[in-house]
Amino acid sequence: MGKVCVEGVGKFYQHYPMVAAVVTARLGEKANAMAAAWHSSLSRKPPLYGVAISPKRFTHDLILEVGEFGVNFLPFDRAGIIAAVGGSTGREVDKFEAFKIAEEKPVLTSVPILQDAYAAYECKLVSHHTLGDHTWFVGEILMVHLLEEALTEEGVLNLERVTPALYLGADLYLSPSPESVLRLAREVYGRV
């Protein structure tokens, strides 16, 4: 089969899979967690991280009010938590209680840190931008929570010890294949 060209897009999953993140926020008694597949690094110095959230979400206004958010990365065997927080709304239910989601103490903010997360970022909101039908929240990463064994000496995920949960779209989750890892040194490949 050949290639097709499609103008505009509806649901678009061509750039998936994405690591499924759980974005959290807390303001006083109100705390919430939501699933997010639209997120990215933005800057190294300062370390900035972005997440796209629809204004319809309960977490959206919570982040605006408190000026902080957490980004949690759960292992594949905890993907059920991602689906649970993705399929419910914090307007109607306390997700932490309903789904028995265990928390750890944040260090520099008030954001919920998920105990099951192998890595989590505590972010201070530095700006937000209305981009189409979502708001792009930009946060400075103040603190990283990390399972000690999660990273190799090079600082990349140790896939023998941690299995990230990737989202493929349409409620499908998968894991990376540790056996497939290849090193393609850019200095070598980029040599002309």
Added chain:
Amino acid sequence: MGKVCVEGVGKFYQHYPMVAAVVTARLGEKANAMAAAWHSSLSRKPPLYGVAISPKRFTHDLILEVGEFGVNFLPFDRAGIIAAVGGSTGREVDKFEAFKIAEEKPVLTSVPILQDAYAAYECKLVSHHTLGDHTWFVGEILMVHLLEEALTEEGVLNLERVTPALYLGADLYLSPSPESVLRLAREVYGRV
């Protein structure tokens, strides 16, 4: 081992792997391609896509001048192209010629579309934002190039036919494991 907390971050790969993208731009005779691991969907209607690019990159100013960029997704067996464009600069070399990168015609823009890409977006720049040490380029996806067999009937990547190239950091690439795919319906998991 337990968890550690680290203030700020240097190189941070905790949220990887990411689908490795090749971002392209063309202005007259000048064309370039670069590797990008910091990118995300931003909006469904209109379909907006964002990429973070350092002002040091040749492609950065090219995009600002022409107001367009392409986002190309290459299969795992073409990850060498991603490493090649990631390890060279368009200031010194015509990467398309040097690495024999075959192109296809764009439809609504002038951006290079890579023949090896299983999917590619033609984007019109709608805004750009200085966020830390990178610029966040926001483009409207005007046209999607897609290998017909790349998507399932549900519109998600068909991993039996397409193997995306994921980037783990530190010049390491890997592929997802098609056997691991699980459906976790949010309606079921989110039920209280």
